[in-house]
Amino acid sequence: MRIGLQSELDALEAGFQEAGEIVFRSIRGAIDALRTQDVELCDEVIAFDDEVDERYLALERQVEMVLARQTPVATDLRLVLAILHSALHLERMGDQCVTIAKLTKLSSHLGTQQAVVEGLVDMGERCAEMARVSLSAFAARDVQQARALHSLDDLVDNANRQVFQEVLGYVNDAEALEWGMRQITVARCFERIGDNAVDIGEQTAFIVTGEFAEFTDASHEDGQRPG
Amino acid sequence: METQPHIDSTRIAEASRGALARADIERREKVFSVTDLAVYYSGKPALEEVDIDVYRNTVTAFIGPSGCGKSTFIRCFNRMNDLIPGAKVEGTVLYHGEDLYGPDVDPVEIRRRIGMVFQKPNPFPKSIYDNIAFGPRVLDMKGSLDERVEGALRRAALWDEVKDRLKDGALGLSGGQQQRLCIARALAVEPDVILMDEPASALDPISTTRIEDLMHELKREYTIVIVTHNMQQAARVADMTAFFSVVVDDDGSARRGILVEYDMTTKIFTTPSDKRTEDYVTGRFG
Amino acid sequence: MMIIEPHVERDYEPAPEQAARSGRVWRNRLFKGAMLFSMLVAFGTLAVLLVDIVLTGWPALTATLFTEAPSSLPEEAGARPAILATLYLGGTVLLLSVPIGALTAIYLEEYANRERWWNKLIEVNIQNLAAVPSIVYGILGLAFIVRGIGIGRVVFAGALILTLVVLPTVVVASREAIRGVPDSIRQGAFALGATKWQVVWRQVLPAAIPGMATGSILALSRAIGETAPLLMVGATVYVAFNPTLFGEYTALPIQIYNWVRQPDPEFQTVAAAGAIVLLVIVLAMNAVAIFVRNRYRQKW
Numbered sequence: 059m060r061i062g063l064q065s066e067l068d069a070l071e072a073g074f075q076e077a078g079e080i081v082f083r084s085i086r087g088a089i090d091a092l093r094t095q096d097v098e099l100c101d102e103v104i105a106f107d108d109e110v111d112e113r114y115l116a117l118e119r120q121v122e123m124v125l126a127r128q129t130p131v132a133t134d135l136r137l138v139l140a141i142l143h144s145a146l147h148l149e150r151m152g153d154q155c156v157t158i159a160k161l162t163k164l165s166s167h168l169g170t171q172q173a174v175v176e177g178l179v180d181m182g183e184r185c186a187e188m189a190r191v192s193l194s195a196f197a198a199r200d201v202q203q204a205r206a207l208h209s210l211d212d213l214v215d216n217a218n219r220q221v222f223q224e225v226l227g228y229v230n231d232a233e234a235l236e237w238g239m240r241q242i243t244v245a246r247c248f249e250r251i252g253d254n255a256v257d258i259g260e261q262t263a264f265i266v267t268g269e270f271a272e273f274t275d276a277s278h279e280d281g282q283r284p285g
Numbered sequence: 286m287e288t289q290p291h292i293d294s295t296r297i298a299e300a301s302r303g304a305l306a307r308a309d310i311e312r313r314e315k316v317f318s319v320t321d322l323a324v325y326y327s328g329k330p331a332l333e334e335v336d337i338d339v340y341r342n343t344v345t346a347f348i349g350p351s352g353c354g355k356s357t358f359i360r361c362f363n364r365m366n367d368l369i370p371g372a373k374v375e376g377t378v379l380y381h382g383e384d385l386y387g388p389d390v391d392p393v394e395i396r397r398r399i400g401m402v403f404q405k406p407n408p409f410p411k412s413i414y415d416n417i418a419f420g421p422r423v424l425d426m427k428g429s430l431d432e433r434v435e436g437a438l439r440r441a442a443l444w445d446e447v448k449d450r451l452k453d454g455a456l457g458l459s460g461g462q463q464q465r466l467c468i469a470r471a472l473a474v475e476p477d478v479i480l481m482d483e484p485a486s487a488l489d490p491i492s493t494t495r496i497e498d499l500m501h502e503l504k505r506e507y508t509i510v511i512v513t514h515n516m517q518q519a520a521r522v523a524d525m526t527a528f529f530s531v532v533v534d535d536d537g538s539a540r541r542g543i544l545v546e547y548d549m550t551t552k553i554f555t556t557p558s559d560k561r562t563e564d565y566v567t568g569r570f571g
Numbered sequence: 572m573m574i575i576e577p578h579v580e581r582d583y584e585p586a587p588e589q590a591a592r593s594g595r596v597w598r599n600r601l602f603k604g605a606m607l608f609s610m611l612v613a614f615g616t617l618a619v620l621l622v623d624i625v626l627t628g629w630p631a632l633t634a635t636l637f638t639e640a641p642s643s644l645p646e647e648a649g650a651r652p653a654i655l656a657t658l659y660l661g662g663t664v665l666l667l668s669v670p671i672g673a674l675t676a677i678y679l680e681e682y683a684n685r686e687r688w689w690n691k692l693i694e695v696n697i698q699n700l701a702a703v704p705s706i707v708y709g710i711l712g713l714a715f716i717v718r719g720i721g722i723g724r725v726v727f728a729g730a731l732i733l734t735l736v737v738l739p740t741v742v743v744a745s746r747e748a749i750r751g752v753p754d755s756i757r758q759g760a761f762a763l764g765a766t767k768w769q770v771v772w773r774q775v776l777p778a779a780i781p782g783m784a785t786g787s788i789l790a791l792s793r794a795i796g797e798t799a800p801l802l803m804v805g806a807t808v809y810v811a812f813n814p815t816l817f818g819e820y821t822a823l824p825i826q827i828y829n830w831v832r833q834p835d836p837e838f839q840t841v842a843a844a845g846a847i848v849l850l851v852i853v854l855a856m857n858a859v860a861i862f863v864r865n866r867y868r869q870k871w
Binding site: 396 | 684686753755756758759760761762763764765766769773774777778
C-alpha cells in the first residue's frame, strides 16, 4: 500500500545513509591526515567537503519533495523530520573535518608532540566509531544503541580535557605551545563531531518514541533535565 | 552487534527510476498534443485557450476548482463530447501525431485505444466475466476470451478476489472492487491510454489507496490522464500536473475554464509559477 | 484550553399533557382518519362488487362454461368460442404490440433528436393517444381495416384494432423502462468502443426488458377487457363455432354482454360466471406482470 510514499521514503533514507558514508570517509581522512601529518591528504579532505555539501542540499531538496507530494504523517513524518535534522548534523560533521584538516595543514611546519597526537588520534577513532554507531542505530531504529552514544561521548569529552591539560604543560616551549594551542582546537572539533553523533542518536529516539529529548543537556547535570 | 537494515535495496533502485526528472519526461513521445483547444456547449464557451502535451507512460493530473472544465477537457481525448448534443470542440488535438478530430477518424476506434474510467463505478448489470468480455466481444477481438478476461483482471489487481466467482453479478462487488472492475474492463480492449475522471472520489480511503497504487503499476505500460478534485491525490500519483481555473466575464454572467499552469508535479507543489496556482494548492482559494 | 458551555434560555416549557391537547395532534389524527376512510370506500366498493359477482356466478362455474358453445338454454350455455377468441386476440396483440412498441420506444429514446419539431410532436401526442376512447379506435378500424384494406370482420382485424388501442401504453411503458437504464451504463459501453446499435441492443434493451414486459402485460390485460372497439369491427354477438384467425368471432366481454341482455334470469348467473372467468384471466395476467417486475427488477 502506498507504493509511491514507501519508495520515496526508502530513497530518502538510502540517500541519508549514503551521505553518512561520505562523512565517515571524511572523518577517516581527517584522522589519517592528522596522524601522518600529510599535507596533500589535508587538501583532499578540504576539497571533499564540496561533495558533503552537495549531498546535504540534495537531501534537503528530497525532503521538501516528499513533504509536498506525499504529506506523510505519524512515523513517516517523524522519519522525514529526523532525516532533515540529521542531515544538517552530518553536514556539520563534515565542516569539522575541514577545520581539522586546515589546522593540521597550518601547523604542519611545527614539531609534533607524540603524546598529544596519539591522544587526538584516539579521540578521532572514538568519534568515527560514534558516527558509525549513530548511523547504524538510525537504520535499525535502535534506541538503546542510540543512548549508548551518550557514554561514548563522555569518553571523548574526557580525552578532550586530557589534551587540554597536556598542552597546559607546554608553557615554556613557544613552538610546542603554538602547536599545542592549535591542537586544542582540533580536539574541540573532534568533540563537536561526537556531539553531532549524539544529536543523530536523539533523532533516532524521536522517530521511535515521538518525543524529542536531549540525552544530555549542557545546562544541567547528568540526568537533571526539565520536564 | 549486527544491525538490521531498515531499507529494502530493491525498492531503492525502483525509487530512483520512479523519480522522474523533467528532461526525462520531455524526451518521451508525446501521446497527445493539444493546441489552442476550446469547447463550447450550445454556443457557450466551457473551456478556452488550452495548450498541453501529454507524455508517454506518465500520469498526468488535471486539478482545479469545480466548473473549470477539467472533466470537459478529458472527454475531448476520447471524443466522448461527441455524444453530448450541442457540444463543439475547436482547436487541434493530435494523438500520436494524427488529428483526433480529422474527417477520416472513427470515434469508435478511438475509444478502443483511449479507454475511460468514470467517477461513479458503472459496472454493467451482468456477470463479472461478461462485464470484462463486453469490450472484446463488441469489438470482435480474436483470441481466447478467457485469457483476455483473466489478463485484464490481473492487471487491475482484482483477479485473486474474484477468480472463483466470475459468473456472479458485478453489482454485488464493493465500491472499490467495482471501480477496479471498470479499470479491468477498459484494459481488456488493449488501450494505449487510460483516462480517469475522478476515479476515486466515490470510494473510501483504503480503496482510494489501492487505485493509486494501481496507477503506479499501470503507468509502466499505459499512459494515464486523471481528473481529480483532491489535489493531494494529484501530488501523490501524478508526474505532471495541470491546474485549471475559472474565468468570469466582467458582467459576471459567463464562466469558462482556462489552463493556468502545467508543469512537473514537484514544481507545482513546491514552487508554482503562477500565484493562482499557489493560492489553489495551499487551499486559500477555490 | 477554555471550554465554552452552551447557555440556553427557555421561556416556554410545554408540559407533555398540554402538547397532546394542542391542535397539531388532533389535526394529525383527523388526516389519518380521512385517509383510512377513503381507502375503505375504494376497496370496500371493489370488495362488494367482487363478492357479489362471485356469489351470483358461482353456480354456473362448471365445465360446461368452458366446453360448450352458447345456446338458448342457460344450462347448456358455454363460452368456449368466446374464450378461445379472447385468447387468440390476446396472443396476436402481444405479438404485434410488443415489437412495434419496443422499437418505437427505442427510436424515441435513443435515436430521436429531441430538438426536432416532429419528435416534439410525437412526444406530446403519445400520451394523448393513450387517452383516446377505445371506441374511436373502433370507428377507425371499421373504416380503414375492415372495409378499407378489406380484411373483413375477422379475429385478425380485431387484434389489429386492439393493438392500436394498447400501443401508446406499451410505448410509454417501454420508454419508462428504457429511461430507467442509467446513462452511466451507456457512457461506459460507448467508452469501450461500442457503436450506438451495440449499446442499445446489448446493454439498454436487456436491462429494460423487465420494465417492458411489465408494461406490455398490463397493456394486454386491458386489451382483453375491451368491448366497444370489438363491437365496432364486427365481433358478432352470437357465435357458436370455434374461431380462426381470419374468421368471424366473438370475445368474452361481448359474450357476457349478450347473456346479460337475455330475459331469462338463469342467464344472469351464466353471465356472472363468464365475468368471473374474465376477471380471473385479467388478474392472473396482472399477477404475472407484478411477479416479473419484482423478480427481475434491476437494483442499480
